[in-house]
Amino acid sequence: MPKYEEIMKEIDKRVTEGKLKPGSKLPSIRMLSNEFSCSRNTVIKAYEELEKKHIIYAVPKSGYYIVDRYQPSKKKSAKSIIIDFLSAGPDKKIMPFRDFQHCMNQAIDIYKEEMFSYSEIQGMQSLRDQLAKHLQDHQVFTSAERICVVTGSQQALNLFVSLPFPNGKNNICLEQPTHHAFIESIQVQNPTVYGIEVTNKGIDLDYLEYLFKEKDIKFFYIVSRFHNPTGYSYTNLEKKKIVELAQKYDVYIVEDDYMGDLDINSKRDPMFAFDPTGRVIYTKSFSKVLLPGLRLGITVIPEAMKKHFIRAKYADDLHTPLLTQGALEIYIKSGMYDAHIKKMRTIYHKKGKLLQEAFMEYLPANTYSCSHSGFYSTVEIPSHLNAKKLVEVLEKENVLVQDASIMYLPQYKKENVIRLSVSQVDEEYIHIGIEKIASSILKMELKEI
Incomplete structure (x- = not known):
């Protein structure tokens, strides 16, 4: 592991153990340089990477501080992982926070x-x-x-x-x-x-x-x-x-x-x-x-x-x-916008492809829709089943989806359709999530019968 990553890991550990509190000041660059027997540039790189991840922030002429709302990383068990097909906003991990912050600062000046x-x-x-x-x-x-x-x-x-x-x-x-x-x-x-x-x-x-x-x-x-x-x-x-x-x-x-x-x-x-x-x-x-x-x-x-x-x-x-x-x-x-969009296209297209593959593997043909963007898709369950009930069943399995009935006018309403978005779902969990959806639909059918 590169030395700067060791420093990043150690800071996360200290927050986890309560030695560093959210909002508190971090050790100076010189102190960490001595502690880890490394150059000042290595510590600076570690701090820059942490700043990019919005874990710390710099205050000119004062030093670096832990972000107030930062939650240290915790190991999650397979059972505790939530597969969120419900949230439809952009993937927070690829949002251009710092780039846009720079543009906001410039806009204030201009x-x-x-x-x-x-x-x-x-x-x-x-x-x-x-x-x-x-x-x-x-x-x-x-x-x-x-x-x-x-x-x-x-x-x-x-x-x-x-x-x-x-x-x-x-x-x-x-x-x-x-x-x-x-x-x-x-x-x-x-x-x-x-x-x-x-x-x-x-x-x-x-x-x-x-x-x-x-x-x-x-x-x-x-x-x-x-x-x-x-x-x-x-x-x-x-x-x-x-x-x-x-x-x-x-x-x-x-x-x-x-x-x-x-x-x-x-x-x-x-x-x-x-x-x-x-x-x-x-x-x-x-x-x-x-x-x-x-x-x-x-x-x-x-x-x-x-x-x-x-x-x-x-x-x-x-x-x-x-x-x-x-x-x-x-x-x-x-040119920041075009660069950001190019990255998003690649990420969402890959997620969309994985979603289509999962649908084909686990769900009957003609029961699902899908887009290459990966953002939205629907699954239509048997008409005698209720989407709202499926949402409740899946929530117990740590899979979140949306009942799509609110997206219909009253006179056209369908109550057996769910909406999915993969924008917030990590690639490795897409297949797992769709398998759980297919399994839950089957269990509901058997129970109905």
């Missing part, structure tokens, strides 16, 4: 005067300019004038539910199931809605045409890549056909491309690419790929709706926080 006044409702001009360039790499060609920075993409989606659209229509069409926050917007505002089922083969385009033609649809809300919760991604041909139907029947499309950054297929385009004039309203979140707590997203608004949207946003929150906007601008401009 925009310190602006922070004492209200910002532009639509978002900082410099950030929107940067985003316009950034979006070109994703086949979203638009101007900064059409981009609106929002406090999480959910803010934009919620506003769209109540806003008037240029086609003068009133009703909304959405996939079933879909993510819970949008379901909440629908239930709170209570518009007339029509659902269309998402299966392993996508949606029924003939039925979609019927809805567009007969049901006064103002917009169709669709998650075009890595659908939440099924993980389904539409092909370019499907997207093109949906856009053609929208053009034919004067329907707008609200495209939620919240995880398009994770798509390893560079030839798969967003729906916006098939009609950039304004028929397709593009929304994108930075929560799932960056830091969820930032609550940053964007939407590309058609000129005909811009005035109404900006007014509604102003009434909602005045403007999106300036500091996080400035930090995002620096993060993208520096």
